[in-house]
Amino acid sequence: MSETTHDGTVAVTAPPSPDEGLSAADLAAKYGLSVSGARPSLVEYVRQLWDRRHFILAFSRAKLTAQYSQAKLGQLWQVVTPLLNAAVYFFVFGVILEADRGMPREVYIPFLVTGVFVFTFTQSSVMAGVRAISGNLGLVRALHFPRASLPVSFALQQLQQLLFSMVVLFAVTVAFGSYPDLSWALIVPALGLQFCFNTGLALIMARAGAKTPDLAQLMPFVMRTWMYASGVMYSIPIMLADKPSWIANVLQWNPAAIYMDLMRFAMIDGYGSENLPDHVWAIAGGWAVLFALGGFVYFWKAEERYGRG
Template identity: 85%
Template sequence: MSETTHDGAVAVSTAPPPDEGLTATQLADKYGLTVSGARPSLGEYVRRLWGRRHFILAFSQAKLTAQYSQAKLGQLWQVATPLLNAGVYYVIFGVILNASRGMPHSVYVPFLVTGVFVFTFTQSSVMAGVRAISGNLGLVRALHFPRASLPISFALQQLQQLLFSMLVLFAVAVAFGNYPDLSWLLIVPALALQFLFNTGLALIMARAGAKTPDLAQLMPFVMRTWMYASGVMFSIPIMLADRPQWAANVLQWNPAAVYMDLIRFALIDGYGSENLPAHVWALAAGWAVVVALGGFVYFWKAEERYGRG
C-alpha cells in the first residue's frame, strides 16, 4: 500500500502481511487446511471401516489361500498342524504325565483336541496381530485406508481357518461317542464371542507391534505360558482340587479357558456344567465386549502414526 505526502513524494507503507505472526495451526484453521493422514473421529472411522468391509473379507481370504501355497499338502496343513500338536500333547500329558486323571479316555481325547484347536485360534490371532502393521508397511504407506482393516482381516482369516478345522474336530468327537445334538448349537455364540475377543486382542497387539517390532519374538513365549495356564491339556478343577479355590478360579476365569470350556461343554457329552466356572456366559461376553471395544479405541488413537518413522 502507498500514499502521497504533502510534497508530492510517494511513501510505501510498511504494514505487515495479513498472515505474518500466525502459527501453523492458525494458518491451517484460517484456510481450512487439515493434516495429511490425520485421525478421523471415532464415528467417522467406523463408517470408513464399514466401507472397506469387502476389502477386509477379500484380504483375509487371499492370505488364507496363500498361507500354505508352497506346501504340497496345501490347505490340509490347517488341520494337520493342530492335530499333530494334539497328538504330541496326548503322548506327553495324557500318557506320560497322566494329566487325564479323573477323565475316561473317551472324554479326554476330544477334550484335548478341542482345547488345542480353540486355543490355536486365539494364539494365531495374536501372532498375526503383532505383525499386522509392521509386516505390511508397504501397503500401509502406499494406500490410504483405515489401518484397523489389517488386524481385523487377520483375525477373520484365523476364524475361517478354525471353521475349516472344526470339521475334523466334529469327526473326532463323533469317533469317541459324542453325537450331534442341540447342545452343539452353543458352539456358534461361543465362537462369535471368542472372535470378538481375538479381534480386540489383535488390534491391541497390532499397535504394540507397530511401535516395537521385537514384540513378535517375545510373544511365542508369552502364548506358551498362557496355554499352560489355561487348561489346554488338563482339567483345571481336577488338577487343582487340592489347591486353594481362588487359584482354580483365577485360571478358569481367564478368557482362553472360558472359551475352551464353553465349546467343550457344548461338544462333549461327558463334560458337564460342574466343570464350568460360575456365570460362564457372562464372563465370555464381558471379556469379548471389553477387549473388542477397548482394543478398537486403543488402536484408533494411534491411527495417524502407523507406517511413519
C-alpha cells in the first residue's frame, strides 16, 4: 500500500497484519506454539524420565568414578570413610559412654557398623539431592531434559556406593559370628524400600536447594541431629527403657531407624524381632511410598522454574 504526502513524495505502508490485536496467548494457540520449558503432564513427565534411564545410569556411574578420582586410594574411600566413622563412634559411644548398655560385643560392633553404613546411605542421598540442581546449573540451562533425572541419578549413585561397601559390611558381620542364612534375603527388600525413600527425599531436597542454595550449609547440622536421634550408636528400646514408651516409639518409627533395624535384623544373629517396632515392614513400605510418590510430584510441580533467575 502507498499514499502521496503533501510534499509530493510517496510513502509506502505495510498492509494490516491478520494477527493485529491478538494477545500472546491467542497467537500461541493460532500457530501451535508452546512455552519453552513448560511443565509437561505428570504421565508425560514419567515417560520422558524413563526415556532418559540410560543417561541417569551413566551419569550416576560417572559421578561415582569421579568422586575420589584425585585420591590415591581412589574408590577404597567409599569403604574406608564409613569404617573410620564407625571406629570413632565405637570408641566414643561404645568404650567411653558405654552406649552398648550390656549388649554383647559380638552383637554391638556389627550393630554399630551396620547403622553407620545404612544411615550414611540416606545422609549422602540427602546431601547430594540438595545440590542436584543448584550445583549443576550449567547442565540444567544448556540442555532440555526432565530435571528429576539429576536427583534420581544422585540417589542411584549412593546406592551403588553402598553396594560396593556391603562387601566390607558382610566381612565385619561374619567376623563377629553372624553367618549368612535365609534372613539375609531380607536385605534386598530392605534396601529397595530405603532407596525409594531416599530418592523421594532427594527430590524434595533438590527443589528446596534449587530455591535456597544456602540450605546445603544447614543440612549437615540437620543430618547430624537426625543421626543421633535414630539409634545409630545405641539401641533405642534399651537406651530409653526408663523413659515414657511413646518417646521410644516415635524414635523407632522414624524412617532412618526403621531401615537400620531391618538391616540389623536381617544380618545380625542375636538381634531379634523383639528389637523391632510392631508392623515394621508396613511402616517401612509406607515411608517409601509416601516419600517416593510425594517427593516426585512435589519436584515435578516446579519443573519449569529450575535453572531460571
